[in-house]
Amino acid sequence: MNNLSNRKFIVGLIFLAVGVIFAIRLFSVQVLNDEYKVDSDQNVLREIIQYPARGLVYDRNGELLVYNEAAYDLMVIPKQVKKIDTLAFCKLLEIDTAEYREKFTKARDYSSYKPSSFVKEISSISYANIQEQLFKYPGFFVQTRTLRKYPRNSAAHILGYIGEVNQSTIDDKPYYRSGDYIGKSGLEYSYENLLRGQRGVKRILVDVHNREKGSYKDGATDTMAVTGIAIKTTLDILLQEYGELLMQNKKGSIVAIEPKTGEILALVSAPNYDPNMLVGRAVKKNYPVLSQDSLNPLFNRALMAQYPPGSIFKTVQALIGMQQGVITENSGFSCIKSYVNCHNHPSAGNVAASVKMSCNPYYYSVFKRILMQGRSKSIFKDSELGLGVWAKQVKKFGFGQRLATDLPGIKRGNVPGVDFYNKWYGEGRWAFSTIYSLSIGQGEVEVIPLQMANLATIIANKGYYYAPHLIKEIDKTDTIPSIYRKKNDVGIDKKYFDPILEGMYGVVYEPGGTARRARIHDSIVVCGKTGTAQNPHGEDHSVFIAFAPKDNPEIAIAVYVENAGFGGTWAAPIASLMIEKYMADTISTKNLAKEKRILDANLMNVIPKK
Amino acid sequence: MRRYGNIFANVDWATILIYLALVFVGWINIYAAVYSEEHHSIFDISQRYGKQLMWIGFAFILALVILMLEGHFFTSFAYPIYGVIMFSLIAVLLLGVKVNGATSWFQIGSIKIQPSEFAKFATVLALSKYLSGLSIRMQDFKTKVYAIAIIVLPALLILLQNDTGSTLVYAAFVLVLYREGLSGNILLFGILAIIVFVLTLLFGPFNIIITAAYAYIIIYTLLKFNVKATLVSLLLFSGLVFVFFNYELSQNLIYYGLGMLLFFLIAFLATRKEMKGKRSHYLGVGIFVVACLYIYSIDFTFNKVLKEHQRTRITVLLGEEDKLIEQIENLKLQRDVEGISAEKKQQIRDDIGAKRYSLRELRQGNGWNIKQSLIAIGSGGFTGKGFLDGTQTKFDFVPEQSTDFIFCTIGEEWGFMGTFVLVVLYIAIFLRLIFLAERQRSIFSRIYGYSVAAILFFHFLINIGMTIGLAPVIGIPLPFISYGGSSLWSFTILLFIFIKLDSERLNVLR
Ligand SMILES: [Zn+2]
Numbered sequence A: 001m002n003n004l005s006n007r008k009f010i011v012g013l014i015f016l017a018v019g020v021i022f023a024i025r026l027f028s029v030q031v032l033n034d035e036y037k038v039d040s041d042q043n044v045l046r047e048i049i050q051y052p053a054r055g056l057v058y059d060r061n062g063e064l065l066v067y068n069e070a071a072y073d074l075m076v077i078p079k080q081v082k083k084i085d086t087l088a089f090c091k092l093l094e095i096d097t098a099e100y101r102e103k104f105t106k107a108r109d110y111s112s113y114k115p116s117s118f119v120k121e122i123s124s125i126s127y128a129n130i131q132e133q134l135f136k137y138p139g140f141f142v143q144t145r146t147l148r149k150y151p152r153n154s155a156a157h158i159l160g161y162i163g164e165v166n167q168s169t170i171d172d173k174p175y176y177r178s179g180d181y182i183g184k185s186g187l188e189y190s191y192e193n194l195l196r197g198q199r200g201v202k203r204i205l206v207d208v209h210n211r212e213k214g215s216y217k218d219g220a221t222d223t224m225a226v227t228g229i230a231i232k233t234t235l236d237i238l239l240q241e242y243g244e245l246l247m248q249n250k251k252g253s254i255v256a257i258e259p260k261t262g263e264i265l266a267l268v269s270a271p272n273y274d275p276n277m278l279v280g281r282a283v284k285k286n287y288p289v290l291s292q293d294s295l296n297p298l299f300n301r302a303l304m305a306q307y308p309p310g311s312i313f314k315t316v317q318a319l320i321g322m323q324q325g326v327i328t329e330n331s332g333f334s335c336i337k338s339y340v341n342c343h344n345h346p347s348a349g350n351v352a353a354s355v356k357m358s359c360n361p362y363y364y365s366v367f368k369r370i371l372m373q374g375r376s377k378s379i380f381k382d383s384e385l386g387l388g389v390w391a392k393q394v395k396k397f398g399f400g401q402r403l404a405t406d407l408p409g410i411k412r413g414n415v416p417g418v419d420f421y422n423k424w425y426g427e428g429r430w431a432f433s434t435i436y437s438l439s440i441g442q443g444e445v446e447v448i449p450l451q452m453a454n455l456a457t458i459i460a461n462k463g464y465y466y467a468p469h470l471i472k473e474i475d476k477t478d479t480i481p482s483i484y485r486k487k488n489d490v491g492i493d494k495k496y497f498d499p500i501l502e503g504m505y506g507v508v509y510e511p512g513g514t515a516r517r518a519r520i521h522d523s524i525v526v527c528g529k530t531g532t533a534q535n536p537h538g539e540d541h542s543v544f545i546a547f548a549p550k551d552n553p554e555i556a557i558a559v560y561v562e563n564a565g566f567g568g569t570w571a572a573p574i575a576s577l578m579i580e581k582y583m584a585d586t587i588s589t590k591n592l593a594k595e596k597r598i599l600d601a602n603l604m605n606v607i608p609k610k
Numbered sequence B: 001m002r003r004y005g006n007i008f009a010n011v012d013w014a015t016i017l018i019y020l021a022l023v024f025v026g027w028i029n030i031y032a033a034v035y036s037e038e039h040h041s042i043f044d045i046s047q048r049y050g051k052q053l054m055w056i057g058f059a060f061i062l063a064l065v066i067l068m069l070e071g072h073f074f075t076s077f078a079y080p081i082y083g084v085i086m087f088s089l090i091a092v093l094l095l096g097v098k099v100n101g102a103t104s105w106f107q108i109g110s111i112k113i114q115p116s117e118f119a120k121f122a123t124v125l126a127l128s129k130y131l132s133g134l135s136i137r138m139q140d141f142k143t144k145v146y147a148i149a150i151i152v153l154p155a156l157l158i159l160l161q162n163d164t165g166s167t168l169v170y171a172a173f174v175l176v177l178y179r180e181g182l183s184g185n186i187l188l189f190g191i192l193a194i195i196v197f198v199l200t201l202l203f204g205p206f207n208i209i210i211t212a213a214y215a216y217i218i219i220y221t222l223l224k225f226n227v228k229a230t231l232v233s234l235l236l237f238s239g240l241v242f243v244f245f246n247y248e249l250s251q252n253l254i255y256y257g258l259g260m261l262l263f264f265l266i267a268f269l270a271t272r273k274e275m276k277g278k279r280s281h282y283l284g285v286g287i288f289v290v291a292c293l294y295i296y297s298i299d300f301t302f303n304k305v306l307k308e309h310q311r312t313r314i315t316v317l318l319g320e321e322d323k324l325i326e327q328i329e330n331l332k333l334q335r336d337v338e339g340i341s342a343e344k345k346q347q348i349r350d351d352i353g354a355k356r357y358s359l360r361e362l363r364q365g366n367g368w369n370i371k372q373s374l375i376a377i378g379s380g381g382f383t384g385k386g387f388l389d390g391t392q393t394k395f396d397f398v399p400e401q402s403t404d405f406i407f408c409t410i411g412e413e414w415g416f417m418g419t420f421v422l423v424v425l426y427i428a429i430f431l432r433l434i435f436l437a438e439r440q441r442s443i444f445s446r447i448y449g450y451s452v453a454a455i456l457f458f459h460f461l462i463n464i465g466m467t468i469g470l471a472p473v474i475g476i477p478l479p480f481i482s483y484g485g486s487s488l489w490s491f492t493i494l495l496f497i498f499i500k501l502d503s504e505r506l507n508v509l510r
Helices: A007-032 A035-043 A084-092 A097-110 A124-136 A167-172 A186-190 A237-246 A282-292 A308-326 A351-357 A360-370 A379-395 A418-425 A434-441 A447-461 A492-509 A571-584 A587-601 B013-034 B048-068 B072-075 B078-094 B115-131 B142-162 B162-179 B184-222 B227-247 B253-270 B276-303 B308-318 B321-335 B344-366 B368-377 B408-436 B442-466 B484-505
Strands: A043-048 A064-076 A115-121 A140-149 A162-164 A181-182 A198-205 A212-215 A229-231 A252-258 A262-269 A463-468 A470-474 A486-488 A527-533 A541-548 A554-561 B098-099 B102-108 B111-113
Touching: A007 B115, A007 B162, A007 B368, A007 B442, A035 B442, A084 A097, A084 A124, A115 A124, A115 A140, A115 A212, A115 B308, A124 A140, A181 A186, A237 A308, A237 A571, A237 A587, A252 A447, A252 A571, A252 B013, A252 B115, A262 A470, A282 A447, A308 A351, A308 A379, A308 A434, A308 A447, A308 A492, A308 A541, A308 B308, A351 A492, A360 A434, A360 A527, A379 A418, A418 A434, A447 A463, A447 A492, A447 A541, A447 A554, A492 A527, A527 A571, A541 A571, A554 A571, B013 B048, B013 B408, B013 B484, B048 B344, B048 B484, B072 B078, B078 B102, B078 B115, B078 B484, B102 B115, B102 B408, B111 B484, B115 B142, B115 B162, B115 B442, B115 B484, B142 B162, B162 B321, B162 B442, B321 B344, B368 B408, B368 B442, B408 B484, B442 B484
Parallel strands: none
Antiparallel strands: A043 A198, A064 A115, A064 A140, A162 A181, A198 A212, A229 A470, A252 A262, A252 A554, A463 A486, A527 A541, A541 A554, B098 B102, B102 B111
8 A cells, every 4th residue: 555655746746747837838928939929919900901903904905994993891890889879870871770780790790809891882972971970980990992893884704703702712822811802704813813913901009998099010011002903905895895786686606806816806795794783782683683594694605605616617627628638629529419408509619619609418528538538448447547537637726625715614615536426326336427417517516606716717817826815915014925925736738728718708709609798898808608507406506707808817707696597697797797897997888787687686586496 | 523513623724725716816817808898896797707706605605515514424425426416417418408519508597507517526426435445456357347437427428418528527537546556557558648649640650650669679679788789770770761761652551561570570680689588579579569550540540530620629739730731732733633533533622621621720710719819828928918908808819718718818917927826826736635635544535535636637737738739629617717607616516525524534434
C-alpha cells in the first residue's frame, strides 16, 4: 500500500504540470505575443467597403454599351440598434412595421455584429431624404455601390449580366467576399478580371460604446477603390440593333464577322430580352419570368443551338473533294433523283454549277468518292477509312469543336466520326450507304450559327480564319489575347475556292440561282449559299451564308431562321439587308419593300408541317 | 460521535474559501460578459447575471443541506442514488428536449435541468462504494471490469444524448483508478498514444515512423551500453532513409513494407549479441511493429472513420488552413484532367466539397471561435482592459462568452494577472483536495476525494485548454465559473459531499 500512496505525488505533479503549461501559454499569448493585440485593434474598427465601379463597355465605334449608376443600400448592424422610433423610421423607408421586423430578424440571424443589407437599392431621391435623418437611427448606415445600365437596350446575350457571388466562388477565389458582384454570363463573365476593378476599404474607429472616433491612423491604411478597366468590343451596335429588329417575331440567329480579323460585328439571338431586366433588385422578379418563358429568351441560339447545316455544307464537301483529288472543278454528275431527292434543274456540269443549283445527287456522288477511295476491299472498311480522313478535315473548318470565342457556354456541334457510328450502329455495320445524308448537311452533323458564319469567313478568306471574338481593345494595354491573333489554316489550297466563289456568285445573280432575293444593288456584289435544313419536328429551318463584296470581302454572315422553310425565302433577304446596312449605313429605297416584308413577318407560330 | 454538533465543525475552510472565490469570480465575469449600459439592477432576472445570482443562492442552500446531513447517508445511499440517476439518463433520452443538438435536458415549466450533470457525483458515489468494499483488490480482473462498468454506463448514456463533451469527462476516472492501483503503464500509454496521434497528424506517418525507428535504435542499443552497435545501426538506417527519400517513393505501400523489412533485419543484427534472452528481443521488435500499425491506423481513422466535423475539430486545433487550401487546389487539378471517368470525377467533387466544408468551418466556425477567443485573451495584456471595458466579448466576437468561453472575458478584462490568479486558485484547490483525500481513514472518502479532484481537473484542462488553443473545441463548463444552474449545482454537490465526509474523518472508520 505504501507504494500506491506515493502515487499522490504523480497525480499532484500532473496537476502542477498542466497549471504551469497553462501559465506559460497565457504569458506568451497575453504578454509576449503582439500578434493578437493587432488583431484586436482591427476588431474595434468598422470597415466600410468602397465598391469599385465596373469597367465600361464600348462598341467598335466608341458607342457606350454599358455604364454604371450609383445605388444605395441601407445597412444595419443589429447589435448597435438602440430603441428607435420604429414607426417614423418605417415611414421614412416606405415599409410597414411587419416588414421592418422581418428584415431585422433576418439581419440578426445572419450576425448581430456584422453589417448586412437592410433595404437594397434605394433611389437617389429617397437616399437624400434618408441620409438627413439617419443620425437618429444608430446602427444603420448607407453603403454606396453601383448598378449596371445598358443605354442601348440591346445585345443582352453578348453583354451578359452580373450578380452576387455564391459560396463556392468565395471558397475558390480568394478575392471575393460575400456581397460582391461577379459577372455571371456574357462578356461580364469572360472579362470579369478586367471589368471588376479593385475593392477599397475605409476604416473608422469605434469605441466600446459604438461611438465613431474618427478614421483609423488618419486614413493611412485606407485604400481607394480602383475602377474596372474599360473594354472596346468588336460589335457594331447599329448593325446589332438592326439585326435584332429584323429578327423580331422570329426564332433564330444572325452572326456577322469581319473576315480579315475574325471580329464579330453582330451576334443576334432571337427572341431576346432587354439587358436592363437583369439588373439589381429587378433580377429577383424578372429572372424567373425569363427562365420559364417557353420561347427561352435567355438561350443564346448563336452559340448554343445546334442545327443540321443543310445545303451550305455542300461547299465544304466540294472543297474536300477537290483537295483530295477525287473530283476536279470540272467534274459533272447527273441529277439522279433515285439516289437522293432533288428539284427540277439541268444537270450540273461542274462544281460552280452544282453550288449554284444546289444539286443533291451531285453531292451524293462527291461524298461517295470521298469516302470510298478503295483503301480497302471491304466497303465497310473502305467507308470507315474514308470517313476518318474526312472528319479530320471537316474539323479543321472549326466544326465539331468549341471555337475559341470569348463568350461562355459555346457548344461544339457534332462532326460524326468513325467512333460515333461504331457506337451508333456497331463496328463494321455501316458504310457509305448508311450515312450518305451527311453529303448534303443532313443526318447527324450539327453546327452552331457561329460556325456557319465562320464557314462564310473561311470561303471569303479562301482558306483561313481567326477565332471569332468580341474583344477589340482593352484600356491601358495595346493587345488582345493572343489566341485571337492566331491565323487558323483549314488545309485547302487557295485555288479550290475559286469555283466555290463562282458558284456562290451564281446563287445570287445567275438564272437558276437559289437566292436571287439576296441581291442588293450593283455596287455591292454578294456571294451566298442557301440551305434548308430538314426539321423532323415541324417546318424546315431556313439557312443562308454570304459574304460581300466578292473581291476583298468586308463582312461574312450567317442567318438561321427556325421553321421558316426554304433558305432563299427568309434567311437570304435578311442577310442582304444586314450587309447593305453595314456597307452603306442605310437601306436604299429600292430595298425598302424587302425590309418591310421582313419586319412584318411573324414566323413565331408557323403551323408545323405534318 | 457528535450527532448534533455545529454543521461547520471540522469543515475544511481553505477549500470552502477557494470555492467561494471561484463562484464570485464567475458571477462578476458573467455580469461583464452580458453587461450593457441599459440594464442596471444586478437582480434583474431577465438577465443572465440576475439568474446566476439566484442559482448561486440555491447552490449555497444545497451546500448547507449537505453539511447538515450525515456523511453516513451518502455511503448508504450510494447505489440507490446511482440507480435513480441512471434511470433519469435513460428517461431524458425519451422525454428530453433538444438544446444545441444534444437531447440532454428535462424541461419543467421554464426551468431546464440536465441530468448528465448530476450523473457525475452519482458515479463517484457508486465507484467509491464499490472500490471501498471489503476484499476488493484493484489487481483482480473482476474488480477492473466492475469498476469500468460503473464508469462506462453513464458515459455511454450521455454519448447517446449526443453530448460528446460530457462523455469525455469520464476519462478523468483513469486518474482515480491509477491512485487505487491500476497499472501506471496504462496512464503512460494513454498519454503516449495521444502525443503520437497529434504528431502523426501534424507530420504524417512516414516521418513519425522514421523518428520512432531512430529512437528505438538509440534506446535499445544504448541500454546495453554498446556504442559501436548504436553507431553502426544508425549509419545503416540513415543510409536506407536517404536512399528511399531520394527515390521519392514515400507514398508507396510496397516501399513501406520493404523498408520496414530491411530495418528489422538491421535492428535485429545490430542488437542480437547484446540481448540476453531471445524473448525480450522479439518483444522489443513486436512492440515496434504494433506501434507502426497504430501510426497507420491513425492516418486511416482520421481520413476514413471520423466524420467531417470531428476531423475539423482536430484540424482546427492543428491550424491546418494552408494544408487544406493546397489539398483543394490539388483535387481541382485532378478533376480537370481530361478523360477521367464520371464516377471518379464525382468522387473528387465530393472530396472537394468536404474539404471546402472544413475550410469554411475553419474560417467561420470552430477555427474562427478559437481565433477570436485568443484575440480576446491576448488583447488583455498583462493588466487587462479593466472591469466592463472588454471590447471583444462585448461585441459578440467570442461565442458563448458567459458559458463555455467565460475564460475569454476574464482574460480580456483582467489580463495575465487575472488568468494567472485563476489558474493558481484551481491548482490550489486540486492539490488541497488530494491532500484532504490522502488524510482520510476511510477508503470510500479517499476515492471520493480523488474523484472530485480528477473531475474538476478534467473540466479545467479541456475548457481553458480550448480557449487558449491547446485543446479541441469541446463544449464543457469551467467549474463554479461558467453560467448555468445545473453545472454549478452539480459541482457544488460533488464538492460539499466531500467536505462533509472530510469533516467526519475522525469519527468514522469506513
Ligand atoms: Zn439535282
